[in-house]
Each structure stands twice: as structure tokens, then as C-alpha cells.
Amino acid sequence: MSQVDKFTKKTLRKYWIELGSAMLLYMVILSGALLILKDIEGLWLRSLIALTPMIPIVFATIAIYRHVLRMDELQRLQALRIIAVSAAGTAVLSIGYGFLEIAGLPQLSMMVVWPVMAALWVLQTLYGALMTAVTHEK
DSSP states (O other): OOHHHHHHHHHHHHHHHHHHHHHHHHHHHHHHHHHHHTTOOSHHHHHHHHHTTHHHHHHHHHHHHHHHHHSOHHHHHHHHHHHHHHHHHHHHHHHHHHHHHHTTOOOOOGGGHHHHHHHHHHHHHHHHHHHHHHHHHO
16 A cells, blocks of 8 residues: 555545544534424524534534645645536526526425535545546556
């Protein structure tokens, strides 16, 4: 195994530990917030509790940022391409669905936007990995 492969595995391990910890914390805080919200009255307090799951989301964002800083130039360029295509695809889908809402389809929550972008991000990453594997086979 080359030094580059060892470094890549090490950085990926750090990334998954940081991101996984943040997402685990997110699930715990989200579950608690949803339980507590049932019994709370008052808009300000409900809003504050509803926003508490954002704390681990900030930690997840920091984990992603730190991961990008650990990447080499080629990996950063590939990540930028994936993010750009995912953002553009999300824009096309959300604007398109906005027109469908005008036509009478049900209105969707803004909570749908991130999962759409994440799904496009994952598909782009898998596609890139597949193309890399196919290219290296030749």
C-alpha cells in the first residue's frame, strides 16, 4: 500500500468518525426535541427547541470542511465538480417542482431540498468511483 493510500484511508477514517459522531448526536437531539415539543407551549420556546438539532448539523458542517482541507488538489477538484453538479441538479429539480406546485401538486417542505442534494451528491460520487474503476481496468 502506498503512502498516498495510507494517508487517504487515514483521512477518510477521521472524516467518518467526525461526521458519524455529529450525525449520531443529531439523531439523539432530534429525537429528544420531537418528544419535548409535544408538551411545550409558546412560540419562542418551541422555536428554540425545534432548532436544537442544528447544533450537531454545525458539527457535521465542520467535519465536512475539515475533510476538504485534508484533501489533495485533485480530490478537491473532484469534490467541487460533484458539489457543483449536485447544486445545479437540486436547483433544476426544485424550480421544476415549484412550477408543478403552481399546477396543483402539493407544496413540499424546505426540508426536502437537502436530501435531494445529498442524493445527487451520492449518485455523483458513485458514478465517479465507477468511472475511475472502469478507467483503471483498461
